[in-house]
Amino acid sequence: MPAETQGMLVEGKDALVAGRWHYWRGQKLLKYELDSPSLSTLQCHLLCVVYTCGGSFHNLMNSTVALAVSTAYMLGLHLDPPPTMPEKDREMRRRLWWAVYLMDSKSGMKLGRPFMISSSYVMPSLPSDTLEAAASSGSMFAPIGQNATWLSYNLHTIQLYMKVRTAYTAFFDQEIHLQQGQALWVNHEDQNFSAEVLKAHTQRFHQWVDDVPESLKLKRQNNGQPLSTDLTPILLESFTPTWLQRQRLLLEHTYHHLSVNLYRPFISSTLKPLADSIAEELAMRCASHAIMLTMITHQALTESTLLDGWHEAFFCQWNSVMTLVGFVMLFPSSLLSNQAKHAIQLAILVFDNFGAKFSVAANAAKIVRELSVKIELLANPSDLESNIAIIPQDFEVDSLSSVSVDPVLPSQDLFTSPDFNLFDMAVDIDFWNSADSLWPDLDNLSQFQVEI
Template sequence: MSASLAKLSKTSQRQKRAQVARACGNCRMRRIRCDNQVPCSNCALSQTLCSNSSAPPALTLTQANQEIALLKQKVQQLEAKLQKRDTNVEKDLLTITLPASVPGNPLWGGIHFRPARSPNRLWVGPSSLYSYIQRLSSFLSAHLDQEQPAHQLLPISASDNKLLDQPVAESATSLNSPSNSTTGLYLTPLQEDFFLNHFWQTYHVSLFPILNEAHFKEHYASLWMAEGKERRPSALVDIVVAMCMQYHISTLPPDSQGTLLDGKDALVAGRWHYWRGQKLLTYELESPSIASLQCYLLCAVYLCGGSFHNMMDSTVSLAVRTAYTLGLHLDPPSSMPEADRELRRRLWWAVYLMDSKAGMKLGRPFMLNDGASMPQLPSDTLKAASTSGSTFVPIDGSTTWLSFNLYQTKLYIIVRAAYNALFATDFHLDEGQTIWDNPDALRISAEVLAPHTQFLTDWADSVPQALQLKRQQSPGLPSSQPFSTDGMRLVLEPFAPHWLQRQRVLLELTYHHQCVNLYRPAISFQCRPRPDDQAETLALRCVAHAVALSKLLHQVLQETSLLNGWHEAFYSQWNAAMTLIGFLMVYPQSSMTETAREAIVLAIAVFDIFSAGFPVAHNASKIVQGLLNQADLLAAKSSKGFSAGEGGDYSAAMLGVDELGSQQLSLHGLDLSLNLDAGLLNQALDVDFWNNVDLLWPQAPELVNPGLY
């Protein structure tokens, strides 16, 4: 009996159905039995998603606490991700609103200084030559112990040269009949025609082709009335005349420059035409046109040639806003005639080029947004050249007179990208510190620039052979490539048109000039890079390009007249010469030292050639001669055992230099003492800012020497 009950009990236990805490969702809907499988067997057979596949719900207090802790951790992780995403969005918005891709990052390296004939202090960034000269000045002040009083920075007072004051006969000259003046302020019809003819063979073909030559000549012919004795006003004609006067008169010796200068300097020749054009442009501010933009671009070139660089910068800003107002940042519609589409593209990229020049020269933010939409590059095909309004013969089967403009634009795109990369880099500097105070930051800056050197090399390789300057080949030596820095002499084709020869020279000159500017931040007066550091490699590369530029200009000016009076070439040489001077100060015993010194001597000869046309070049020659004397003195002292040492602070090398403070050196027939030479350095800032920007406007107040305050 008991055995039977036990057996029955076991049977009942075996037959007891497994209890399911909760059926899955599919089984409840189908009202079928669910098991405890994960997933359940019913869902597995039907290949449907089973709700039992998820984690089991918390059935106890301990499980519930674990679940809560897990959920809190997930919430914290999600909040951290959201915060990081918001930070990135803010950075992106900041980049769009205030782009970091500008030369002259205000966080380091910028300086304020007051140039000659200006009562105000100006800010320029670390990419500018002025910042470099200021660092050079501080270096010499420390190592020669020859601090100069403030007034010695301004050796010429503002009242000595009113270069752009108002015409004395302006009050008697009607704006609607500008040719009524016969006092020599404005040109006669024949004189205007003489200067206008220079434009098409110079600026038009060797700067940027933003005018339709045929349309311009039709417009100019339509302006004459009253039997050809009077011309209706035209701002575009006036600025073209002013540019050509500035250029052509600068090619002539002083005794041949005539009465058109009214006793002033050749760099401000045509100032009356420029001034009249500015009045006319004022009426177009509210409703600008393509002609307005053309005027702004040409005015910027005129002002840069006259060394009014702040006014140039402001004029470029007007050009940028006008270009946006006219919608030139958008590629022209296909419904527009092809000739007009190409002109609009050339105009936009001319604005881009001038914006790049102004930003790099002064170290100030670019005004065009590189991240915004832009039209495609202008074409240089035979078809584009034939519809441009000019009739220059094709250079070869695939290269035209427009190719120079295309490859010059491509060069500035590459260089500008390198500037953006360098000056947008965060070097984690302390307040008031620059990359030149920190060897690690100097190394990082060189590493940032290093990849861009290959882009520049690729650009040089892509230039059509018809636009390349050939080199003389020496027996037994490797062939010299165009745009190289090997120092081989140029082969200047004698029977090529002057405009083509000038294009070739200017394209290579621009390449070397931009390389000098791009690599110059690697030269530090405060600290020396470590041996075999990329910073020292870039410094040597910078010097190589400055040497190549000096040799190129010296040969071209000696053998041809292609660049006579070309102001941009003068400023490129000034830029290269001051860069070489700084290199000699920092590297008195480098493998490139003697080569750099020889190039400085060539630069002085270049200034002497330019000085025949405009006096500022003579001033530049004196400054560089004096600085070369100082560099020789420092090198002599260094060779007596006061060298900088490997990778050390250069200041220790210059101890005791003041003992030779009264020593006099003779170079090129110029006898200068150190006491005089120190003042010459301070004039270096005066070469590019020798004109007072405030004196452009009429009835400007007389400025006393601001250095006396």
């Protein structure tokens, strides 16, 4: 939606499924190109991935990523372009391949499914971000200093995903020797061994931060460090071009989101990390990144229009707030606990903002409000009697372990369904939507397809 129309929806329209007829028409036309795809075919698949991800149709997204990967191999993009090809075309093919790699990485790590692109094979060179490459790309954005161009954002995003994907693969490829029915860790020794595997990659992330040009780093207030978790507010420079400000914002947002996902296994209800252990250190890092992402998202939404219409920010925020809920329950007396609780309240404001555009976000705000009240009561058992008036009659102390996220359930039924576990909700919210419920008039779809 255009920035000037980011107000309340009218006539029950939901921004998540805006343009659904255009999407279905595109799918109809793309079927004719399955056997003889072109670069434009691949670009269409990538755009469909973005659309289905933003609409929370993640099985559709995963299937479309598979189509994009298959099409990229058909077009030979996995091979470095020959030197006889014009440099402009070589760079475009490289950018397309690495866009497919990025989508495959995002889909696999988000859904916990195998990657479709094998990292064991030789891949083409990374796309260039030189002044020459930027000049020949077709866009006329001015250079941003330090030999960085508008293409540098894409390059550093790809490099970040490569490092995180390597750490993710190493973490989940380790041999833990679980017996049937056992959880991920059965003792603290195994947990710390897993933490050591992951911590070995943290220096590479620090190196990535150092390699990002200063002109691409989002500035912080009070002399705070960019791309850090020092919990200082961001500085939105009013005279900086909007495209550059958005690139800075999304680069840092992506960094914190991927860090939350990577370190979250150590916020585990099955085995709390030992004090001063490596596992506890990574759990604290996870919470710090979740707090920072929440602060950035809230500030960007309230002080600018940079995130308006970017639905993925909502899903990243849900992911972070569920992580913070787990952290507060697991580490109620830690130094970060108060900051985490404050971030949960900020997340509610973020959901309220997105709730004006689509109903899933409005329901998320309702869920987190109820969760925050109940978490406070569990953290202060002595207050249960004095606050009995605000506790629903059907609330039980142990009911936080079974939370339903079905948006059609009334709020009083939130804690009574055993279908979902609290610590799985960061993924489960992405499956609230279904084509049957959010795409109305599907009965007329076949007639529509005939007409087009």
